[in-house]
Amino acid sequence: MASIKDVAAEAGVSVATVSRVLNDHPSVSPEARARVLAAVETLGYRPNAVARSLRTDQTRTLGLVISDVMNPYFTELARAVEEEARALGYSVIFGNADERPDLQDHHVRTLLDRRIDGLLVSPTDGGSPLMLDAVRAGTPMVFVDRWIPGVDVPVVRADGxxxxxxxxxxxxxxxxxxxxxxxxxxxxxxxxxxxxxxxxxxxxxxxxxxxxxxxxxxxxxxxxxxxxxxxxxxxxxxxxxxxxxxxxxxxxxxxxxxxxxxxxxxxxxxxxxxxxxxxxxxxxxxxxxQPTGELGRAAVRALVDRIEGRAPRSVTLPARLVVRRSCGEPSPVRRSEP
Missing domain, CATH: 3.40.50.2300 (Response regulator)
Known part of the structure; x- marks a missing residue:
């Protein structure tokens, strides 16, 4: 795998110049920028995301802790979260709490240790000291579907x-x-x-x-x-x-x-x-x-707003009744062909 030194040698510039090009610094001449980008393409160089995160203090990664991955509702929610995050330039690491507060806290702790930029959580209960500590420490966080009353965190949910x-x-x-x-x-x-x-x-x-x-x-x-x-x-x-x-x-x-x-x-x-x-x-x-996909996408947007310094807002979307035939509803009338 090519290194940043290989790119510098291929382009005939310094490592510092390559770094400035990769970080879109304006001080590089158009000619040098073109040579660096051509060398990156030729060598197939990919920047080291971990090293970049140490420089920028961002990993472009979000954490999502859902209550139960076996529940189709949360599976659909997770998919919407991943799709919206990817569209906004973020990756997502998932944790399944399996409706267990201890497992929820395990995932929250692990995600925080991995220096995620923000956290989406559907809390399994309202008394997790770890999450409360994370909020007090300034960790960008959004509650989705469920929430902890009295905690000053944006909530994205449906009103049923x-x-x-x-x-x-x-x-x-x-x-x-x-x-x-x-x-x-x-x-x-x-x-x-x-x-x-x-x-x-x-x-x-x-x-x-x-x-x-x-x-x-x-x-x-x-x-x-x-x-x-x-x-x-x-x-x-x-x-x-x-x-x-x-x-x-x-x-x-x-x-x-x-x-x-x-x-x-x-x-x-x-x-x-x-x-x-x-x-x-x-x-x-x-x-x-519930508008599950919309909830997932809105939750990601709220969290990214928080991460990027904008003021996020809580979002409440309406649920709706879907009438079928399990309550004694009359069967649909089938029209005969003319």
Whole structure:
């Protein structure tokens, strides 16, 4: 692999001149710049990114710690982050917290040790001293999807309250009055917010949410299955179940089918976080969809603004209800050919 000295020899200039050309310094003559660039092309020279970062105190690298890489929502989010970062001249290093605070902190610590320029995090809980210390130390940081209340960090998220109200209105209009929810972890902002929004929406129709109609989940499929089994064992099971996450919805679907029951004939099912799989289930699942790609791109732009000295702003985008056929909706009318 060619070195900067090889480039200098090929171009007939000093190493310092090559360095100035590579760093776009204006003091180099057009003739010398042309010779250096021609030598770089001939030798296939690539600057050492690590050495450059030591000089500029920047690595052009962002860190992203997501809650669960197995969750299709976070997979799509990570892809959007990587694409937007690349378009802005940054690389991304990923860490999967697997919904574990200890693993989250391990990745945050590792990324900080690697001298990333900024950090995107979807916090697994609200009490990480390591992240709070990083914020106080001035590390550029943006929370995406979830956040830590009271911490002065820009947040890029979707507001699902309107879409959840639309869902409850939809269920009520279909004749469902006994509704249940499989909630996410209470330690996460999204876990708490979705339960509160669901409860508030029910009040608008004078519907109650009894404690035995709240299943505690952890955003994993197995917790959705267990919560649904408990619902189905009640003397008067719910008529509709709202899973506050896509994986918990799939677990709920497994539990319903294991009892020999059918959706929506025996029980309705809806989910938060739409995924492509939901169009292929039988029946297709009604879901609240977040603008996942837009969230990822907006989070990168906010973080780069912070890194490059501009004032970033928090961003809140609306979620929307996608109606399919898992709640007893009428099947689409097929028009016969003329």
């Amino acid at each position: 309250r309107r879409a959840i109200r639309d869902l409850v209105s939809h269920l009520h209009g279909l004749g469902h009055s006994r509704l249940a929810i499989i909630a996410g972890p209470a330690a996460t902002t999204t876990g708490r917010e979705r339960v509160e929004a669901f409860r508030d929406a029910l009040r608008a129709y004078d519907l109650r949410l009894p404690e035995d109609h709240i299943g505690q989940g952890d955003f994993q499929a197995e917790s959705g299955r267990r919560a649904t089994e408990r619902f189905l064992d009640l003397p008067e099971p719910p008529e509709a179940v709202f899973a506050a996450d896509n994986l918990m919805a799939l677990g709920a679907l497994d539990a319903i089918r294991a009892r020999g029951m059918r959706v929506p004939d025996d029980i309705a099912l809806a989910a938060f976080d739409d995924i492509p799989w939901f169009t292929h289930t039988d029946p297709p699942i009604t879901a609240v969809a």
